[in-house]
Structure formats: C-alpha cells, structure tokens
Amino acid sequence: MAVSNLRRANTGDNSLERYLTGLSTARLSLKSVASEEIEPLCDDYPFSQRVYQGTIIYNEPSQYTPGREIEIDFEYRDGSQLFILDLETDVSSVDRLAQNVADAIPEGFTVYRNLHVPEDGLWSFLEQADSVIDIHVLDQGHEVPYDEVEGVSREDVVGEYAIEKAEVGFVVDGHQIVVRYYQGSIQIETDWPNGREYILQLFEREAFSDNS
Numbered sequence: 001m002a003v004s005n006l007r008r009a010n011t012g013d014n015s016l017e018r019y020l021t022g023l024s025t026a027r028l029s030l031k032s033v034a035s036e037e038i039e040p041l042c043d044d045y046p047f048s049q050r051v052y053q054g055t056i057i058y059n060e061p062s063q064y065t066p067g068r069e070i071e072i073d074f075e076y077r078d079g080s081q082l083f084i085l086d087l088e089t090d091v092s093s094v095d096r097l098a099q100n101v102a103d104a105i106p107e108g109f110t111v112y113r114n115l116h117v118p119e120d121g122l123w124s125f126l127e128q129a130d131s132v133i134d135i136h137v138l139d140q141g142h143e144v145p146y147d148e149v150e151g152v153s154r155e156d157v158v159g160e161y162a163i164e165k166a167e168v169g170f171v172v173d174g175h176q177i178v179v180r181y182y183q184g185s186i187q188i189e190t191d192w193p194n195g196r197e198y199i200l201q202l203f204e205r206e207a208f209s210d211n212s
Contacts, residue, residue: 003186003187004085005094006083006185008082008112010081027061029057031071036050040201041197044205045201049078052077052078080204121209122206126181129170137163143164146158175191
C-alpha cells in the first residue's frame with residue numbers, strides 16, 4: 001500500500017500543466033500526466049481547484065551501485081497547493097526526490113521541505129474521525145500516547161501538543177476508512193473508490209482552511 005508524502009508547493013504565476021509536459025532531467029522523466037477539476041465530496045469544502053496527476057520515472061542515485069529506476073505517482077492540487085508523492089517502495093531520501101521534481105520544472109516551481117500545517121489544523125482533521133486507534137505526541141522531546149502526558153489531561157493535550165503519529169478510523173456512508181499519519185506522510189486504507197479523495201479533501205478543509 002502506497003504511503004503518500006505530503007508537502008506544500010507553489011507554482012508562482014505559471015500553469016503547472018504547461019511545464020510538466022517537458023519535464024526531463026538526468027534523474028527524472030515524465031511517463032504520464034493528466035488534470036481534472038475536483039468535485040467536492042465533503043461538506044463545506046473550501047477549494048475550487050484543479051488536480052494534476054501523473055507518473056515520473058526517478059533514477060535514484062546510489063553511492064555503491066549504478067542506482068535504480070523507480071516509478072512514482074505524483075499529484076498537485078492547485079487550490080490548496082498540496083503536493084503529494086505516492087511511494088510504493090522506500091527511497092533513500094524523499095527530500096532529494098522532491099527537490100529533483102522542483103528543479104526539473106522551470107519558472108519558479110517550489111516544493112517546500114515540510115507540510116507547513118498548523119498544529120491545531122492537524123488536530124482538527126483527526127477530530128473528524130469516528131474512532132481513535134492511536135495518537136502519539138511529543139512531550140519534552142519524547143513520544144508518548146496523547147492520553148498519557150504526565151500531569152496534563154487529554155482535553156488539554158488536544159490542539160496544543162505536536163502530533164508525531166496517529167491512526168484513526170472514519171465511517172462514510174457505510175464505508176470504512178483507516179488513516180495513518182506519520183511526520184508529514186499519510187496512508188489511507190479503504191475499499192471505497194472515493195475514499196482517498198474524500199480523506200484528502202477533509203484534510204485540506206481542516207488543515208488549510210485559513211488559506212482558502
């Protein structure tokens with residue numbers, strides 16, 4: 001199952017689709033790309049946007065071998081500026097991969113190193129879940145369950161402490177969705193064809209609503 005690495009990006013004043021068709025460097029080549037308008041799936045969805053989806057071939061460098069070619073699906077959502085790399089296999093450096101993508105697209109396309117989500121926005125997303133399986137936060141540099149922070153009630157932890165990882169469950173129109181979050185990456189497990197898109201829209205609504 002793919003792990004989706006989430007970042008923010010910025011195309012400046014340029015159309016991403018125009019430049020993607022010519023994407024090619026020593027490390028990257030474009031296999032396919034398409035775009036479409038997003039249809040809202042969740043209530044009060046704040047973005048009117050276009051999504052660009054495609055596949056790149058990444059020639060991953062290696063210190064001791066010639067390297068390997070990896071197919072990686074990507075997605076850019078131009079309203080929320082959410083940039084996603086779907087990783088079916090481990091890569092040595094996701095940061096280096098993301099920077100290679102940004103460098104391959106001319107005219108000032110920027111992929112930021114971090115997701116840049118306000119902590120209360122991430123908490124707000126998790127609070128939309130129907131069940132909490134596990135949430136760990138950082139407390140004085142240590143990872144602990146959110147309901148075991150010494151001297152602090154669970155209610156006072158929510159919205160205030162940095163989330164390290166989480167696993168929560170959603171039920172949407174009878175469909176089960178399990179979401180795992182870890183340090184800017186998300187994994188969505190569901191048999192509902194619209195489940196991934198629903199969760200991404202919910203995440204955008206809660207995490208980036210101030211940017212809409």
